[in-house]
Amino acid sequence: MPQTLEPLLRSQPFFAGLAPGHVALIAGCAANVVFPAGTFLFREGEPAETFFLIREGRVALEIAAPGRGALVVQTLGEGDVAGFSWLIEPHRWEFDGRAVRRVRAVQMDGTCLRGKCDTDPRLGYDLMRRFAAMASNRLQSTRLQLLDVYGHAHGS
Amino acid sequence: MTETVNQRQARPADRAGPAAFPASALDHMLDAIRRRGFRLVGPVVRDGAICYDDITAAADLPAGWTDEQDAGAYRLRRRDDGALFGYATGPHSWKKYLFPPAARLLPPEQPPDRPFAFIGVRACELHAIAIQDRVFLGGQHKDPHYEGRRAEAFIVAVNCGEPGGTCFCVSMAAGPRAASGFDIALTELLDDGGHRFLAEAGSERGADVLRQMRARPAADADIRASRTVSERAAAAMGRAMPQLDLRGLLYENYGHARWDDVAARCLSCGNCTMVCPTCFCFGVEDVCGLSAGTGDGNPERRRSWDSCFTMDHSYLHGGPVRVSVRSRYRQWLTHKLATWEDQFGTPGCVGCGRCITWCPAGIDITQEVAAIAADP
Amino acid sequence: MRTAADTVRPAPPSWIQPRQWRVAAADRESADVVTLALTPPEPFRFQPGQFNMLSVPGIGEVPISISGDPAVTGRVLHTIRDVGPVTRALCALGPGQHAGVRGPYGTSWPLAAAEGGDLVIVAGGIGLPPLRPALYQAIGRRDRFGRIVLLYGARTPADLLFARELRSWRSRFGLDVQVTVDSAGRGWHGSVGVVPGLIPRARFDPAAATAFVVGPEVMMRFTVRGLLAAGVPDDRVYLSMERNMQCAAALCGHCQLGPFLVCRDGPVFCYRPLARWLGIREV
Numbered sequence: 090m091p092q093t094l095e096p097l098l099r100s101q102p103f104f105a106g107l108a109p110g111h112v113a114l115i116a117g118c119a120a121n122v123v124f125p126a127g128t129f130l131f132r133e134g135e136p137a138e139t140f141f142l143i144r145e146g147r148v149a150l151e152i153a154a155p156g157r158g159a160l161v162v163q164t165l166g167e168g169d170v171a172g173f174s175w176l177i178e179p180h181r182w183e184f185d186g187r188a189v190r191r192v193r194a195v196q197m198d199g200t201c202l203r204g205k206c207d208t209d210p211r212l213g214y215d216l217m218r219r220f221a222a223m224a225s226n227r228l229q230s231t232r233l234q235l236l237d238v239y240g241h242a243h244g245s
Numbered sequence: 246m247t248e249t250v251n252q253r254q255a256r257p258a259d260r261a262g263p264a265a266f267p268a269s270a271l272d273h274m275l276d277a278i279r280r281r282g283f284r285l286v287g288p289v290v291r292d293g294a295i296c297y298d299d300i301t302a303a304a305d306l307p308a309g310w311t312d313e314q315d316a317g318a319y320r321l322r323r324r325d326d327g328a329l330f331g332y333a334t335g336p337h338s339w340k341k342y343l344f345p346p347a348a349r350l351l352p353p354e355q356p357p358d359r360p361f362a363f364i365g366v367r368a369c370e371l372h373a374i375a376i377q378d379r380v381f382l383g384g385q386h387k388d389p390h391y392e393g394r395r396a397e398a399f400i401v402a403v404n405c406g407e408p409g410g411t412c413f414c415v416s417m418a419a420g421p422r423a424a425s426g427f428d429i430a431l432t433e434l435l436d437d438g439g440h441r442f443l444a445e446a447g448s449e450r451g452a453d454v455l456r457q458m459r460a461r462p463a464a465d466a467d468i469r470a471s472r473t474v475s476e477r478a479a480a481a482m483g484r485a486m487p488q489l490d491l492r493g494l495l496y497e498n499y500g501h502a503r504w505d506d507v508a509a510r511c512l513s514c515g516n517c518t519m520v521c522p523t524c525f526c527f528g529v530e531d532v533c534g535l536s537a538g539t540g541d542g543n544p545e546r547r548r549s550w551d552s553c554f555t556m557d558h559s560y561l562h563g564g565p566v567r568v569s570v571r572s573r574y575r576q577w578l579t580h581k582l583a584t585w586e587d588q589f590g591t592p593g594c595v596g597c598g599r600c601i602t603w604c605p606a607g608i609d610i611t612q613e614v615a616a617i618a619a620d621p
Numbered sequence: 622m623r624t625a626a627d628t629v630r631p632a633p634p635s636w637i638q639p640r641q642w643r644v645a646a647a648d649r650e651s652a653d654v655v656t657l658a659l660t661p662p663e664p665f666r667f668q669p670g671q672f673n674m675l676s677v678p679g680i681g682e683v684p685i686s687i688s689g690d691p692a693v694t695g696r697v698l699h700t701i702r703d704v705g706p707v708t709r710a711l712c713a714l715g716p717g718q719h720a721g722v723r724g725p726y727g728t729s730w731p732l733a734a735a736e737g738g739d740l741v742i743v744a745g746g747i748g749l750p751p752l753r754p755a756l757y758q759a760i761g762r763r764d765r766f767g768r769i770v771l772l773y774g775a776r777t778p779a780d781l782l783f784a785r786e787l788r789s790w791r792s793r794f795g796l797d798v799q800v801t802v803d804s805a806g807r808g809w810h811g812s813v814g815v816v817p818g819l820i821p822r823a824r825f826d827p828a829a830a831t832a833f834v835v836g837p838e839v840m841m842r843f844t845v846r847g848l849l850a851a852g853v854p855d856d857r858v859y860l861s862m863e864r865n866m867q868c869a870a871a872l873c874g875h876c877q878l879g880p881f882l883v884c885r886d887g888p889v890f891c892y893r894p895l896a897r898w899l900g901i902r903e904v
């Protein structure tokens with residue numbers, strides 16, 4: 090089935106501009122998945138050997154805090170990528186990933202992909218750049234959230 | 246520099262040519278103005294400085310006094326003649342009459358019962374009044390308080406013969422000789438021809454006053470002497486603003502290291518804004534209960550001079566926009582010399598030097614600009 | 622910039638003396654936000670984006686954007702967040718009481734210039750009320766615009782303003798309404814994240830779009846970056862700025878923003894001339 094996922098991967102914004110040979114290569118690590126609403130794509134602390142390209146639905150990144158319930162840190166939607174722990178040691182999920190609505194996604198096998206990156210460093214570098222851009226983007230958003238720009242400002 | 250908005254003064258006068266009169270006849274002029282219903286205000290010596298206050302006669306003027314000025318320094322000194330206007334400028338400016346330091350907005354205040362006659366207005370101050378005219382009367386919304394005080398004001402300019410150590414009106418194209426915006430412009434002459442005044446009418450009513458006091462037509466020698474006074478004054482400026490595109494320079498230098506340097510010296514006291522004849526910022530405050538002046542317990546709305554050196558000036562819910570002294574000094578200087586032009590179509594500085602003289606830290610606006618210009 | 626200030630208007634009313642307007646209704650929108658419906662003594666006209674000076678005698682006066690429909694002249698809405706003594710006093714007013722009002726002041730959203738293309742409205746927090754009159758007007762002339770996109774961010778789901786109305790705009794007028802919050806619990810099924818993050822996912826034609834943005838200055842800076850990155854031309858992005866205002870008549874000097882007086886040259890500014898000033902700290 091990998092051949093059928095190639096066009097799908099190419100249409101994902103995250104992989105836009107990736108060399109055709111590389112798309113074919115990574116398609117071998119991809120699989121279509123569906124998560125009903127309320128189920129978890131991944132749980133904090135579990136081994137992270139995959140990541141997801143979200144095609145449809147909404148994923149909430151959550152942290153369970155004692156006494157406060159689950160706090161939604163960020164939500165991801167169509168076109169977003171969930172997960173970069175597969176790339177970074179010790180390969181464990183940092184958040185819970187819960188399907189808020191039914192989620193259709195492409196699941197990428199991280200172990201398989203890491204192997205291909207090791208053999209083809211050009212693919213590895215290209216993917217690393219994409220994940221770095223995504224991480225920087227998420228970090229920037231988190232900073233903005235931390236600023237609490239709409240927060241209450243009682244002065245005079 | 247724009248012309249004054251006062252139509253009466255803008256109208257060409259009945260030009261019979263300059264007149265002249267002996268210093269002893271100045272009272273005739275003051276009487277003639279007072280008889281027309283004006284409240285006379287002029288320079289007097291008070292608290293060790295030349296201030297503006299009500300006057301009744303030439304005897305109230307600072308005869309035989311001059312001022313010595315430098316950065317952060319002001320001192321009165323005796324002259325060896327009886328000059329009545331032999332000083333530069335003091336800590337006051339005419340804005341304290343046209344735009345009083347504190348006023349009640351609501352309920353509306355009664356306008357003054359008599360219009361002002363300002364005696365002894367310098368060329369730089371005429372420009373300052375013209376600048377405030379633009380601010381308070383030139384826009385879509387007029388300031389009725391200013392308008393009421395300004396509309397009828399009679400202006401007797403006295404050309405500067407004794408610029409101070411902090412003066413730089415020549416480099417701001419604002420002096421030392423009065424060109425427009427006055428009813429009468431005087432030059433005090435102290436040469437061998439005797440203590441006398443050359444008088445030029447700038448309006449119909451100014452010409453009327455000169456006719457009434459029977460001033461004789463000026464001799465050519467008096468006219469020449471008057472020109473000499475202005476030429477000497479122009480050559481005696483204590484300071485000069487660098488002659489360059491200040492707006493362009495300052496717009497490109499919001500990040501200049503000099504702002505940190507001056508911030509280390511500036512006390513953020515706001516003295517410069519209080520003595521500045523063009524600074525117009527005011528704060529509005531509602532007061533009620535015992536602090537309200539009407540005595541009936543109803544709330545009042547008041548306004549008073551504000552300064553961009555205070556934190557409150559830029560306060561927005563949550564905190565001030567301009568937190569650092571660096572940003573507040575930069576706001577003040579850049580407003581004077583650059584952003585004012587965009588906001589009101591004139592520069593905001595006339596080169597009177599008050600901000601230099603009355604700065605407790607002796608900060609000199611011309612030096613700060615020169616430092617930025619030297620290393621843009 | 623095309624603004625209401627360019628059109629000829631009769632002599633302005635006194636900037637000193639407010640008129641007393643009766644409070645017809647006071648509706649709580651969230652824990653700290655109230656909408657006052659005020660009845661003007663005579664029909665009141667304003668342009669979307671303009672503001673009034675509202676006052677409570679003895680306490681003070683503040684600029685508040687008008688948040689209602691410009692086509693309604695007999696009931697004027699102001700949506701006020703309690704952030705200080707004056708806004709607190711305004712938020713505490715009830716029907717039958719009075720507020721001092723003078724206005725309207727300032728420039729307005731250039732809706733006419735935006736016609737023929739897509740309209741992208743980006744609001745953060747209490748930035749939605751100043752944009753609502755523009756939305757009403759655009760909806761009233763729905764056929765003159767392409768897509769109308771509203772991207773709206775708030776602190777938490779409980780802080781979202783005009784929630785019912787947002788839903789009706791989406792269903793009745795085909796508005797693409799995207800809402801996000803900075804933080805939420807499980808009960809929230811919408812998006813969590815910042816407003817600029819909504820831009821890449823919004824569907825509009827950037828080359829023919831006009832964007833109106835209101836929110837905290839930091840949010841606006843990042844939003845503009847996102848809009849420009851998406852391809853919206855910098856002269857088709859408009860912001861509403863906020864500064865200390867005490868007279869609203871370009872006289873008191875407090876609302877300076879570099880060469881601009883926000884009460885006179887704003888609050889609505891075209892981004893292009895404003896850009897360099899937004900980049901200077903503490904200006």
